Amino acid sequence: GMVSNRQKDEAIANFRFEGVLIDERPYGSGHINDTFLLTFDISGMGLLRVILQRMNKEIFTQPEELMENVLGVTSYLRKKIIENGGDPERETLNIIRTVANRPYYVDSQGDYWRCYKFIDGATSYDQVEKPDDFYQSAVSFGNFQRLLADYPAETLHETIKGFHDTKARFEVFKKAVEADVCGRAASVQKEIDFVLAHEDVANVFGDMLAAGELPLRVTHNDTKLNNIMIDDKTGKGICVIDLDTVMPGLAMNDFGDSIRFGASTGAEDEIDLSKVSCDMELFDLYAKGYIEGCGGKLTKKEIELMPMGAKVMTFECGMRFLTDYLEGDHYFKIHREHHNLDRCRTQFKLVEDMEAKWDIMQEIIRKYNV
Template sequence: MEHVTQKQRDEVVAHFKYKGILIDERPYGSGHINDTFLLTFEIAEMGQLKVILQRMNKEVFSNPVELMENIVGVTSYLRERIIENGGDPERETLNVIPTVDDKPYYLDSYGDYWRSYKFITDATSYDKVENPQHFYQSAVAFGNFQRLLADYPADTLHETIVGFHDTKARFATFKKVVEEDVMGRAASVKKEIQFVLDREDIADYFSDLQAKGEIPLRVTHNDTKLNNIMIDNKTGKGICVIDLDTVMPGLAMNDFGDSIRFGASTAAEDEQNLDKVSCSMDLFDLYAKGFIKGCAGKLTKKEINLMPMGAKTMTFECGMRFLTDYLQGDVYFKIHRDGHNLDRCRAQFKLVEDMEKKWYTMQDIVKKYSNS
């Protein structure tokens, strides 16, 4: 995508329902996908108002119109539930600012799609787990997201990235990529390839249960990292789930599992020293406690019991995706060094092995909270 020019931004700003005089605009946040700006408006006697303006990445999200339909549907519904519960809808969900012709997005003269949200004041999102309490709060907030959307008809949402967590389909793709071996790299990673092939049962597990109707389709976030929760600066509570681009039909266990993969690991996602990589049972315990509390009885007993499987599946899937990308020549994930995707893959597989060793502990932790 081309760099955003001032001229382009001026055109876009003129087409949203903003009030007051624009006094400041600057790039914002640490996201890798969309271009995000923070705008500050001066409104006569009322002081200043901040808004987020975002150019959507059309390479990643090929249908921005459907994506915004999802976001408007889910945030409008959340707004109603939050008001019913006596909460503050201005801070506890994203609020989409419409364009001058009342659309949730603006298509500019360059062919780019833009959207705007009210900025959530006095709250912070954290890129990594510096404080275990933040991790717990993110668990409660993502669980609460499940609770509030439990009755939303998941099948009415568009799939913004088709087959995003279809582990079975990703396994089939992986086998095909190994066979084609376009970069001639397969021979050097036989051990990693075998690791995946030995675990086909993980890839099939959830889709087989779904096919039998044993686990429900739910509205899921699909990117449940800590930095997608706004934490209130005063109370320290997780108040709002953000970055709803990947909200679509999915499985609650996968939302839980992705958080564990990312947040309960004792090392970075691309750690080269595998001795440092393990799944912290303290953090797993903390997150399971918060997530189950946040869901407040809205998940089935089976879904709760399958949470460890969600953690293993998401970590396995992610490692498999890194390995697939390595074999294809690093075309999807950005790399910062040779073999970067291979390092990422090995760290994920080490985490899977560690979970396998701690399997009964993980199951006991989840049972402890499901019965409380």
């Protein structure tokens, strides 16, 4: 339900803040958590801003594990940033603890709250307005990968189990076709055949991981533009935020998901498929930024597999839309009839386009794999 003033006041009273609270308001355009901006007046020292969030416990059912991830990653980042002569107050999230010295507060209704220092002089943008925004996000997510390259990824909790287990999602898809609870399977035979013909795409990373050919990485898993802060003065990406979905995973999947939604020329639910393709200039730009940001920390093989990451993530996403369509649209919110089918079709159109441009994508990546 909604956050009541009473619930919020209880949370605020339980964090270790300095100064007098002079303003509080809902903040940002995130869709997952309830985010507030608090402003404190610290006598003689000006104003101090803080981000307060009620965490979404419907989506994240293990908030303690989630916060263990966030604490582990942010404290590690802080150390690395200081070592590199950066500004740890602006280049990573910083948790503000509770009066009981805990990294989160559980209120009397059982909801979880956390606080971060506000990152000053930077903005999180909802829309890519110019190609450089996309490039900056690539550099930032690459930097994130570089700084965390030696973090023991296997110690992180999987905040959403099997999130990019494409193989398992393929099995779920097949069950949905068999069950056909809405009687929709016959009308989407073409899309079903597309999935079945791409079983190898569903398996490729799982098989390589099992064979020990790929390193497990700290992945972000929500690499949208509005999850990085861009410095208002320099225009450079300075900080990756929104660490709820940080998990052990594959670098190619973070890269690939960014391409899936960021390099598409059409909206995710575009009906006119002639408008949907994978823009090779944007692909090039993001690859350049990401690989630069990673600063040599990725293996040659990981870089080589980046086009595959784009294809796997796009295929997986389309398959999930189709699964949800077959199951009666209970996972992805729909705003019109057949919405999930439309979404599925844009993703499969993108996969086909990537297949057609496969050599170009390989060539682009080769330029940066030095």
